[in-house]
Amino acid sequence: MGRAKGLKTLVLGLGNPILSDDSIGIRVARAIRQRFDEKEVTVLEASLAGLDLLDLIAGYDKLILIDTIQTVDGHAGKVYRLEASDLDATLHTSSPHGINFTTALELGKRLGMALPYEIVIFAIEARDVVTFSEECTPEVEGAIPVAVDMVIQELNSIPGS
Amino acid sequence: MKKIMIEPITRLEGHGKIDIFLDDDGNVANAYLQVPELRGFEKFCEGRPVEELPRITTRICGVCPSAHHMASTKATDAVYHVDPPSAAKKLRELYYSAHMMHSHIAHFYALAAPDFVLGPTSDPAQRNILGLVAKVGLEIGGEVIKHRAYAQDIQTVIGGKATHSVCGLPGGMSKAITEEERKDFEEKARSLVEFGKLSLKLFNDLVLANKEYLELITGDIYTMKSYYMGLVDENNKVNFYDGDIRVVDEEGKEFAKFKAADYLNHIAEHTEPWSYLKFPFLKKVGWKGLVEGKDSGIYRAAPLARLNAADGMATPLAQAEYERMYQTLGGKPVHATLAFHWARLIENLYAAERLLELCQDEEITSPNVRTIPTATPDEGVGVIEAPRGTLYHHYKTDENGIVEKVNLIVATAQNNPAMNMSIKKAAQGLIKAGEVVTEGLLNMVEMAFRAYDPCIACATHSLPGQMPLEITIRDTDGNIVDRLSR
Numbered sequence: 001m002g003r004a005k006g007l008k009t010l011v012l013g014l015g016n017p018i019l020s021d022d023s024i025g026i027r028v029a030r031a032i033r034q035r036f037d038e039k040e041v042t043v044l045e046a047s048l049a050g051l052d053l054l055d056l057i058a059g060y061d062k063l064i065l066i067d068t069i070q071t072v073d074g075h076a077g078k079v080y081r082l083e084a085s086d087l088d089a090t091l092h093t094s095s096p097h098g099i100n101f102t103t104a105l106e107l108g109k110r111l112g113m114a115l116p117y118e119i120v121i122f123a124i125e126a127r128d129v130v131t132f133s134e135e136c137t138p139e140v141e142g143a144i145p146v147a148v149d150m151v152i153q154e155l156n157s158i159p160g161s
Numbered sequence: 162m163k164k165i166m167i168e169p170i171t172r173l174e175g176h177g178k179i180d181i182f183l184d185d186d187g188n189v190a191n192a193y194l195q196v197p198e199l200r201g202f203e204k205f206c207e208g209r210p211v212e213e214l215p216r217i218t219t220r221i222c223g224v225c226p227s228a229h230h231m232a233s234t235k236a237t238d239a240v241y242h243v244d245p246p247s248a249a250k251k252l253r254e255l256y257y258s259a260h261m262m263h264s265h266i267a268h269f270y271a272l273a274a275p276d277f278v279l280g281p282t283s284d285p286a287q288r289n290i291l292g293l294v295a296k297v298g299l300e301i302g303g304e305v306i307k308h309r310a311y312a313q314d315i316q317t318v319i320g321g322k323a324t325h326s327v328c329g330l331p332g333g334m335s336k337a338i339t340e341e342e343r344k345d346f347e348e349k350a351r352s353l354v355e356f357g358k359l360s361l362k363l364f365n366d367l368v369l370a371n372k373e374y375l376e377l378i379t380g381d382i383y384t385m386k387s388y389y390m391g392l393v394d395e396n397n398k399v400n401f402y403d404g405d406i407r408v409v410d411e412e413g414k415e416f417a418k419f420k421a422a423d424y425l426n427h428i429a430e431h432t433e434p435w436s437y438l439k440f441p442f443l444k445k446v447g448w449k450g451l452v453e454g455k456d457s458g459i460y461r462a463a464p465l466a467r468l469n470a471a472d473g474m475a476t477p478l479a480q481a482e483y484e485r486m487y488q489t490l491g492g493k494p495v496h497a498t499l500a501f502h503w504a505r506l507i508e509n510l511y512a513a514e515r516l517l518e519l520c521q522d523e524e525i526t527s528p529n530v531r532t533i534p535t536a537t538p539d540e541g542v543g544v545i546e547a548p549r550g551t552l553y554h555h556y557k558t559d560e561n562g563i564v565e566k567v568n569l570i571v572a573t574a575q576n577n578p579a580m581n582m583s584i585k586k587a588a589q590g591l592i593k594a595g596e597v598v599t600e601g602l603l604n605m606v607e608m609a610f611r612a613y614d615p616c617i618a619c620a621t622h623s624l625p626g627q628m629p630l631e632i633t634i635r636d637t638d639g640n641i642v643d644r645l646s647r
Contacts, residue, residue, distance in 0.1 A: 018205065018220050047220070047324060051267055055310055056323075099271045099290055106291055111302050130197060132205035 009158065010060040010116070011151065012053075013045040014067040020133045021076070021126035021140040025066040028122070028147045032155075035148075041155060050099045054108045054115075063116035064154055066147065069123035076127035077139035079147045081154075084119040120154055122147055177615075179584055179606065179632040183642070187594030190637075192585040194577070194610065196438050206567045211240050211538060211558045212331055214567070218554065219325040221571075225616055226325050227260035227316060228547035228572070229554075231402070234329025236554040239422070239541025240562070241331040241534035248527035249333035251519055254402040255346070256319040256328065257545070258516040261401055262353060263312035264548035265464075265509040268614045269360060270305045273502045276608055277368045281377070282601025297363065308356045311349040315516075318342055333531035343526050350517035354478070357510035361482055364506050369489070378499040379490060382590030383609060385582055386411040386453045386496050388443055388460035390575070391467030392546045393418075398475040399467050399511065401546040407470045408443065411455060413494040417445070421544035424553050428570060429458075431578075440578045441570060451582050459582070462550025462575040463613055464504035469494035476518070479511035498583050501612040538562040547572040549614045573615045583609040592634070603632050603645045 013029025016022045026045045033043040046056060057063050069080065084102065099107070108115045124147055127137045135141075177196050184190040202221065206214060215233040219226035231253060238245060245253075271290045278296055279288045287295075294302035313323065319338060320326025328335050338346070368374045377383065393407045394400040406424070408417040419427055431440040431448045442448045446458035453459070460466070474480040486503050487493050495504075519525055538561075543554045550572030557566040587609035591602050634643035 016220055018217065019199065047226075051271060051309070052313075052324075054306065055313065103289055103291060107294065107302065108306075110291070110294060111299060111306060113306075130199050132199060132201045 007062065007158065008060045009041050009062045009064065009155065010057060011041055011043045011064045011155070012056065012066070013043070014047070014049075014065060015045075016047050017045075018132055018134055020128040020131045021124075021136050022068050022129040023134075024068050024124045024126065024136060024140055024144070024147070027136070027144055028066045028124070028151065031144065031148045032151055035152065036155070050101060050104045051107075053101065054104050054113065057116055058108070058113050060116045061118070062158060063119045064151060065119065065121045066151065067121065067123055068126040068129060070126055070129070074125040075139075076125050076137060077143035077146075078125040079143055079150055080121075080123045080125070081150060082121040082123055084121070086121070122150055122154075177631070179610070181588050181592065181606070181632065181634045182639075183592075183594075183634060183636050185637055189585070189589040189592050192581070192588045192606075193435060194581050194584055195436055196573075196577075196615070202569070203567045206564050209564050211237055211556055211562045211564050214554075214556065214564065215329045216325070216327055218569075221569075225260075225264060225547050225549065225572075227257065227263075227320070228545055228552055230320070230326045230329055231257055231260075232543045232545040232547070232552045232554040234331070235403075235421075235543030235545065236541050236556050237329075237331035237543070239543060240538045240556050240558055241541075242536040242538075243332040243532050243534040245333040245532055246527075246529045248337070248524045249530040249532075250403070251522055251525055252319065252334050252338065252530060253329065255516060255519040255525065256316055256326075257402050258512040258519065259312045259315035259319075261512040261548055262357075262509055262516070263309055263316065264614075265505050265512070266305060266309050266312070266356075266360070268548070269364075269502065269506060269509070272611055272614070273505075274363075274367070276604070276611075277371075277374055281605050281608060282599065285600055285604070288604070297367070301359075301363070304356060304359065308353055311353055315346050315349060318346075330531065332534045335531075337528045337530045338526055340526050343520060347517065347520040350513060350520045353513040354510070354517055357506075357513040358478065361506050361510060364503060368502075378497050378503075382587050383498045383583070383612075384496050385498060385579065385586060387579055388416060388446070388458070389466040389469035389494060390460050390462050390551055391470035392544065392551065393471045394475060396475070397472040399471040399473075399508070399546075400475070401508075401512070406544060406551060408460060409470050409494060411494065411496070413469065416443070421542040421553065424542060424544070424555070424570070428553075430570070430574075436577070438574050438577045441575045442578065451578055451585075453582070459578045460575070461579045462572060463501060463548075464508050465495060465498075465501040466550070467546060468504045468507065474507065474511045476511050476514035478514055479507055482507045482510060498609055498612045501614070505614070549573055549616055550575050571616075573613075576613045576615065580610055580613050580615060583612075598634065598643050600645060606632065 011032050013025040015025040017026050029043050029045050124143050180193045182191045215230050218229040218233040275288045275293050279292045317323045320328045390408050392400050392404045394404045405418050410416045428441050429444040442458035449457040474483045538558045540557045545552050552572050553570040555568040587606045632645045636642050
């Protein structure tokens with residue numbers, strides 16, 4: 001299956017490339033970039049959050065975000081497929097530094113920005129996101145091919161030509 | 162006391178935590194702020210060429226990468242004993258003025274304003290930027306997004322990348338700007354000046370015109386006396402990019418004025434077993450604990466501190482606003498922690514005016530933006546005013562420029578002692594024995610912390626994409642009686 005003509009898809013890897021497992025979103029994005037023609041899919045990487053993401057994602061129809069997550073009793077290396085609505089639990093909160101992603105999306109929508117109508121998030125459970133290192137922990141390193149496959153499957157599932 | 166337990170949706174190690182301890186009567190005995198710390202940065206830098214550090218240090222943080230880039234670039238100038246050409250310094254300052262606005266605009270509209278426009282104890286579902294936009298109008302929201310984007314565009318063009326710039330080199334900048342780019346910047350700068358004025362007008366109409374809010378700002382629970390630190394130019398006016406570091410005492414008298422290279426003679430760091438983050442203090446006054454007063458070496462950094470430490474602003478509109486603030490709040494220095502918000506907007510206007518001045522500077526498109534270093538590298542300190550306070554980068558290298566030692570004193574750390582004290586004072590003033598602790602009250606405790614615009618780097622880009630903060634209230638035995646998480 002191919003990508004629909006005229007449908008603009010953005011794959012966005014988030015994280016810090018020198019902070020151990022926090023780099024996973026960026027590593028997966030880099031692997032995706034090698035597999036697809038840039039005319040088919042735009043692949044970007046960023047170390048941003050909330051409000052700063054709005055400008056990056058405006059103008060795309062579909063957004064695939066890849067990021068780290070840490071959940072209660074989570075197993076490092078597990079890959080979750082989430083949708084934007086899964087993060088609604090954090091919508092109605094204020095924050096000491098920046099606004100969360102769902103709030104930013106809602107703001108963008110109300111301001112009439114052309115934001116993706118479909119957002120899928122691949123979140124990889126991290127073990128260490130506080131140590132500066134260019135290496136991931138082994139469990140998380142091992143999750144890269146799994147996450148890459150899931151993102152490819154997602155891209156291929158987009159209905160179209 | 163009603164027991165509230167809200168489980169956090171994630172278990173991020175990046176939690177900011179406020180622990181409030183009650184005495185036997187149920188009043189607040191103490192309060193502590195704990196923030197996590199990233200590990201191993203010095204070790205990561207050791208053994209690398211020092212000119213790589215301006216690119217690596219931007220990765221410390223997703224919130225103020227440009228501040229680290231500039232402090233680091235200036236430290237490499239010092240390591241190589243090289244003085245950049247005048248056009249390079251101006252270009253750096255232009256870039257940096259845009260960064261300051263990018264940060265200050267977000268803080269005011271997303272974080273500070275909702276507490277005032279919606280009310281500090283209003284429904285938290287509304288007390289955010291969405292509620293703010295609903296109340297002040299969509300067009301203001303559009304202006305916020307547009308001007309943040311302008312500030313970002315300017316940084317992107319000069320910095321070479323959207324977030325983690327690569328423009329600064331020892332001795333100057335990697336490339337000059339073209340006339341076409343200059344014209345574009347000038348147009349954006351004009352619009353940013355107007356937006357800077359509009360933001361202060363909003364603050365005036367929505368916050369200052371409300372007697373209750375003015376009383377809140379000047380009230381005792383949000384006031385603490387301290388020393389103040391900030392960079393000043395040769396006329397003792399606020400400067401974000403360069404100058405001497407000036408410290409004034411709680412009466413506003415100059416206590417010290419020094420060059421970046423002398424920072425270790427003036428700043429020392431106290432450690433506490435319960436905190437990762439250190440407690441910087443004025444060495445010549447000494448550490449007396451988390452206490453106010455002239456004998457306590459605790460100082461504050463960031464917007465209000467910079468205005469207190471200076472004699473004024475170097476641009477006309479910001480100077481007029483500076484004078485109005487001190488007139489309204491009863492003269493210099495101002496000790497009201499919530500006035501950091503006002504000072505931040507005055508700085509925002511100054512940054513816009515300075516940006517416009519630099520865009521109109523004849524030298525700004527000069528291709529002469531680099532002095533090639535020729536001296537043997539050894540050691541150097543770079544200083545800059547990050548949006549959230551004075552930032553020091555100090556590097557030592559071998560004769561080949563390979564990093565042997567890195568020491569950073571980051572902006573948020575400098576306000577760590579003051580944030581702890583401000584939180585305690587607010588908690589003591591707000592939480593009383595026998596009274597229900599509401600979310601609104603805890604938000605008002607948090608307002609004492611939020612005014613400083615602290616940056617807790619590691620939580621800024623892991624999902625869910627906002628800094629988690631947990632407030633816990635404990636009794637004398639350490640049992641949790643109340644908790645609020647975001």
